[in-house]
Amino acid sequence: MIILFLLPAGILILLVFGVPLIRYSWLSMHAASVVTGLDNIPNGGANWIRLLNDMRFWKDAWQTVRFASFSVSLEVFLAILIALLLHQKWKGRGILRSISLLPWALPTTVMALGWRWIFNTPYGPIEKIINFMGLNPLNILSNPKLTWLSTVLGDVWKTTPFLALILLAGLQTIPDDLYEAFRLEGGKPFQAFLKISLPLLKPYLFLGVIFRLAQAFGVFDLIQVMTGGGPAGSTESLALYAYLNAMRFLDFGYSATIMLASFILLVCACALSWVLIYQSKNIYRVYNS
Amino acid sequence: MSLTLENIGRRINKNWIIKGLNLHVAKGECLALLGPSGCGKSSTLRLIAGLDKPDEGTIKINHKDVTNISPVNRRIGMVFQSYALYPHLNVADNLSLGLRIRGVPVSEQKKRVNNALGLMQIESLFKRFPSELSGGQRQRVALARAILRDPKVYLLDEPMSNLDAQLREELRPELRNLILKGGQPVVYVTHDQHEAMAMANRIAVLKNGRLEQIGTPENLYAKPSSIFVASFIGRPQMNIFPDKSGLIKAIRPEDLKFSNNGLKCNLVHKEWLGSSQLLLLDSQNGLLRLLCGSEESIPEEIYINWSSEKEHYFDSNTGKRIDKSRQ
Numbered sequence: 001m002i003i004l005f006l007l008p009a010g011i012l013i014l015l016v017f018g019v020p021l022i023r024y025s026w027l028s029m030h031a032a033s034v035v036t037g038l039d040n041i042p043n044g045g046a047n048w049i050r051l052l053n054d055m056r057f058w059k060d061a062w063q064t065v066r067f068a069s070f071s072v073s074l075e076v077f078l079a080i081l082i083a084l085l086l087h088q089k090w091k092g093r094g095i096l097r098s099i100s101l102l103p104w105a106l107p108t109t110v111m112a113l114g115w116r117w118i119f120n121t122p123y124g125p126i127e128k129i130i131n132f133m134g135l136n137p138l139n140i141l142s143n144p145k146l147t148w149l150s151t152v153l154g155d156v157w158k159t160t161p162f163l164a165l166i167l168l169a170g171l172q173t174i175p176d177d178l179y180e181a182f183r184l185e186g187g188k189p190f191q192a193f194l195k196i197s198l199p200l201l202k203p204y205l206f207l208g209v210i211f212r213l214a215q216a217f218g219v220f221d222l223i224q225v226m227t228g229g230g231p232a233g234s235t236e237s238l239a240l241y242a243y244l245n246a247m248r249f250l251d252f253g254y255s256a257t258i259m260l261a262s263f264i265l266l267v268c269a270c271a272l273s274w275v276l277i278y279q280s281k282n283i284y285r286v287y288n289s
Numbered sequence: 290m291s292l293t294l295e296n297i298g299r300r301i302n303k304n305w306i307i308k309g310l311n312l313h314v315a316k317g318e319c320l321a322l323l324g325p326s327g328c329g330k331s332s333t334l335r336l337i338a339g340l341d342k343p344d345e346g347t348i349k350i351n352h353k354d355v356t357n358i359s360p361v362n363r364r365i366g367m368v369f370q371s372y373a374l375y376p377h378l379n380v381a382d383n384l385s386l387g388l389r390i391r392g393v394p395v396s397e398q399k400k401r402v403n404n405a406l407g408l409m410q411i412e413s414l415f416k417r418f419p420s421e422l423s424g425g426q427r428q429r430v431a432l433a434r435a436i437l438r439d440p441k442v443y444l445l446d447e448p449m450s451n452l453d454a455q456l457r458e459e460l461r462p463e464l465r466n467l468i469l470k471g472g473q474p475v476v477y478v479t480h481d482q483h484e485a486m487a488m489a490n491r492i493a494v495l496k497n498g499r500l501e502q503i504g505t506p507e508n509l510y511a512k513p514s515s516i517f518v519a520s521f522i523g524r525p526q527m528n529i530f531p532d533k534s535g536l537i538k539a540i541r542p543e544d545l546k547f548s549n550n551g552l553k554c555n556l557v558h559k560e561w562l563g564s565s566q567l568l569l570l571d572s573q574n575g576l577l578r579l580l581c582g583s584e585e586s587i588p589e590e591i592y593i594n595w596s597s598e599k600e601h602y603f604d605s606n607t608g609k610r611i612d613k614s615r616q
Contacts, residue, residue: 180340181373185387185438186361195386199377 021263027256034250047257056233056241057258061265064237067148068216068269071155075212076205078156079163084193086164087171097168104161112225115154116141119226144234147227151235154222159215163208170204171197202277209273217266238262290316290351292337292442292474297346299332299498306332307498310346314442314474319465321477321489323521329498330478334444337476338365350441361391366440366473370447372431374419380406380430381415384437405433408467425456432467443468443475449484461487482522486510494518512601513539516608519601525567527601530574536611537603542567542580544599547587551594556587 028047030040051057086097103111119140121127127137140146174197182192220239223229229236238258246255297310307329314320322330335341337348339360347356355363375383381402388398406412409429419427428448435443448464449457465488468475479485485492486506493503494517502514513519516537519527525542532538554570554577561583568579570591579593602611 175371175373177369177371177373178375180338181367181369181434182375182386183340184338184360184365184367186391187387188390191390195390196375 024256024260024263027253028260030253032251032253032256038250038252040253043253047254050254051257051261056236057238057261059233060236060238060241061261063148063235064217064219064239064262065265065269067152067155067219067235067237068213070149071152071159071216072209072212074152074156075160075163076209078160079167079208080201082160082164083167083171084197086168101161101165103158104165106158108158108221109225111158112154112222115150115157116226119150141227142231144232147231148235151219151223151226154226155216155219158222159212163212166204166208166211167201170201174200206274206277209277210270213269213273214266217262217269238265290441290473291349292476293349293352294333294337295347295349297333297336297343297348299329299336299341299343305498307336307343310498310500312493312500312503314476316474317469317472318491319469319475319477319489321479321485321492322495323479323482323485323492324495324501325521326480328495330480330495331446332498333495334367334446334476334478337442338367338444339363364438364441365444366435366438366442367444368428368431368435368446368448370450372419372427372451374427374430374434376419379416379418380411380422383419383430384434387434387438401437405437408436409433424452425460428452428460432464436467440473443473445475445477447478447480450479450481457484464488483524486522492522494521512610514610516603519603525578525580528574528577529603530577531605532602535605537605537608539601539603540595540599542578544595545577545579545593546595547581547585548592548594551592554591554593556591559587 027040029042029045031043031046032038032040082100086093086100118124118126121137121139121141122131124140126140130136130138138146140150178196179187179192182196187195218239219237220243223235223237223240224243227235229240239262242255242258242262245251245258292312292314294310294312297307298305299307310329310333312320322333324330332341336343339355339358343356347354349355350363375386378386384402384405385398388401393401402415403412406415409432411426411429411433414422414426414430419430422430428451431448445468449460452460461484477485477488479488489506491503491505492509494501494509496517502509502518504512509518509522513522513527516529516539519539520529523541527539527541528545529537529539552572552574554572556568557571557576558569560567560569564583565580566583566585568581568587570577570579570593572593577593600613602613603609604611
């Protein structure tokens with residue numbers, strides 16, 4: 001009976017998730033490019049062997065992991081602070097709650113263009129300030145050491161409100177009297193955060209991190225608009241590389257292989273975050289059993 | 290050990306939710322704060338615990354002013370209505386968390402936790418999580434946590450309201466024994482007059498944040514100081530109706546008797562309650578409640594009467610009690 005009720009959702013997930021996954025797996029085992037006349041010719045895993053030897057793939061994989069881990073950890077940290085702030089009772093928090101969501105509501109391409117202008121050399125405000133202070137220009141968008149950080153900043157700015165909203169919802173499920181009981185026993189506010197809020201937020205934290213990881217590992221529009229993958233390919237993500245293979249080089253077999261590899265990376269990252277969030281040792285345990 | 294509230298007032302914005310409240314709870318005494326919801330009884334408890342600050346007045350524990358002392362230093366053993374057990378910790382950790390953060394050594398923690406578990410007879414539950422406990426077991430854990438605190442004052446906020454009636458009756462004597470054994474003053478908040486009478490040495494009836502009457506259960510029952518108290522204490526409710534003299538007259542349902550002459554009534558409704566039966570009667574004084582033994586046969590033509598000694602009189606304007614001797 002339960003299975004019957006799960007069926008509609010199950011079929012939907014299978015259609016939008018399972019079918020493309022199977023199709024990509026199948027495609028990754030075929031040569032399907034402009035060279036083959038767009039016919040699918042089995043090539044016995046040659047795409048995968050190419051992938052393993054493709055330095056551009058490994059570089060992009062590293063850059064994607066770097067982008068995702070930096071932006072998601074920074075977002076988690078900021079989102080916790082913002083959620084705690086918006087959870088306090090004070091006048092005007094309703095308005096601030098709405099305003100804080102604005103960056104998230106903005107289309108990525110629009111805000112990416114905005115950031116591109118802010119980071120522009122020499123006309124952007126940041127370089128103007130640098131110039132005013134009499135320092136050498138940073139050339140943010142053309143300095144491989146800095147550009148990836150600016151994409152992280154753009155991503156953090158846009159998606160922190162989303163995480164903060166999920167965590168705020170989580171905070172609101174924690175009854176006040178837990179904190180009051182803790183206070184009566186001598187708990188300080190920071191201890192209350194560590195021993196009550198954080199453990200009880202875990203399911204929300206995990207949900208938010210999974211959402212964010214999935215988006216960050218597939219980041220495309222932000223990079224495409226802000227840097228186009230440059231300079232010197234230093235911000236190119238796996239999604240961008242897969243897009244180039246499919247749409248510019250018309251090599252669909254290899255593009256599917258890259259997407260699939262990116263998916264495997266994402267699954268590993270999600271598993272790792274599960275371990276970090278749920279398996280962290282409960283430091284408040286006396287009776288470890 | 291004692292607890293004293295002197296002229297306590299608390300307001301939210303411009304509304305005084307508690308005003309001019311004076312209470313004294315002696316060593317080993319259980320005082321029930323009784324009243325309808327919104328009367329300020331839970332707010333009073335929060336003030337005593339130190340979770341809120343009074344806007345005026347002083348709170349003393351053992352004759353020492355604690356009004357500006359932090360909750361932890363007041364050493365309060367509190368049981369919340371919801372029990373407030375930490376859902377992510379098992380029973381043993383729920384009990385020991387407070388000890389841990391106060392820096393009690395681990396060996397001492399274990400000793401005290403085991404002691405409290407034993408006292409509440411829940412040793413076997415120590416590894417369970419709150420979600421795996423029944424309502425009664427949760428209540429025991431919450432109580433164990435309060436006992437573990439070695440408090441100077443016990444505060445119980447509707448501790449039984451989440452339990453079913455049978456369990457409540459079972460737990461009452463046990464709870465009384467446990468919390469009164471230590472000799473600490475106990476403040477017991479409830480909206481259930483029956484529970485207040487069963488648990489408390491004295492009852493303070495609150496209305497709109499003001500003390501309406503305080504006294505022993507017997508005293509409140511025999512001499513309610515106002516119409517409010519008269520209607521709040523005792524079930525079934527007192528019969529209250531205007532008298533010819535311009536006063537308000539009240540009489541308890543069990544004090545009404547069948548007789549051959551007197552007030553003529555029609556039977557409207559009958560509730561058979563096992564040991565007694567409750568009759569709802571229509572009379573020239575309005576609807577009256579009459580409580581009689583379940584064995585008693587109800588006459589076809591009902592005339593009722595009562596002893597004038599059982600009458601209570603209240604002023605029709607102020608609602609205050611008027612003693613007949615002073616009339």
